[in-house]
Amino acid sequence: MPAKVSATCRNCREKHDIEIWDRINVRDNPELKPKVKDGSLFVWECPHCGASNLAHYMTLYHDPDAKIMIWCLPEGLLQESQIAALEAQLTGQEALSDYVLRRVEDVGSLIEKVNIFDSGLDDLTIELCKYVTKNELQDEGTPNPLSVESKLNLNNEEKANLSDASLKFFKIDGADHDIIFSFPKGGKMNILNVGFNVYEDCAAIIRRNPQIKPDSGFAKIDSSWVHKFFR
Ligand SMILES: [Zn+2]
Secondary structure (H helix, E strand, O other), X not given: OOEEEEEEOOOOOOEEEEEEOOEEEOOOOOOHHHHHXXXXXXXXXXXXXXXXXXXXXXXXXXXXXXXXXXXXXXXXXXXXXXXXXXXXXXXXXXXXXXXXXEEEOOHHHHHHHHHHHHOOOOHHHHHHHHHXXXXXXXXXXXXXXOOOOOOOOOOHHHXXXXXXXXXXXXXXXXXXXXXXXXXXXXXEEEEEEEOHHHHHHHHHHHHHOOOOOOOOOOEOOOHHHHHOOOO
C-alpha cells in the first residue's frame, strides 16, 4: 500500500500530499515493476504548476521470487546510526539469509540494479565491466591492468565524452548479447555497446579472486566498491 507524505514542488514551492511506495513488493504488486524500471513511480506532477518532480524518499524494493532486496536510501536522509539500526532490523529477518541485498543512494541506481538482475546478470561483474571500459579511455600507452580489452574503437571526441560520464547498465541487446550502457551527456541519454566477452572476462576475474565480494548486509556495489580492489 502506498503511503501519503507532504512534498514541496521544486518549481512553485507549493506543498502537496503525494503517494509514495516505501515498500515495493513485485510479487504482491507486479504492476509496480515497469513503473520502477521507467522511473515513473518516483515522479509526481505538481497539480498547481504542472512541473514534474522526483520524489525524494526511502524505499525497499523486494522481489521475493528472485530473492533480491534493494534498499534505496537517498544520501543525507538519515544519520549513520539510524541507518545501522534499520539495517540490523532488516537483515535480522532469517528468511533473508540467501538473498542478494543491495543498498543504493538514488533512483537511477535502483533502476540499474533491477535491470541488471532482470537480465540475469551479476552486478559485481557489471561494475568491473564499467571499470575496464573506463580504463580503456585512459592513455593509449598504459597497459590495461586486468588484461581485459573491450575494443571500443572510439574516436577522441567519443573518448572525451565518456571519460567523465557515469555509466549505467541499461540492457542486453542482440544475438551477441552486447552489454548496453547508458550515460547522460549534453542533456540527452547516450548509449555505449560493450561486447559480452568483456562481461565473461570480468566474471572470470571475480571467480579467480574470491576476495572480490560484497560486504555483508545491504552492500553498496558501485565504482567506489571496485576501487577498493583495483586502482
Ligand atoms: Zn508546482
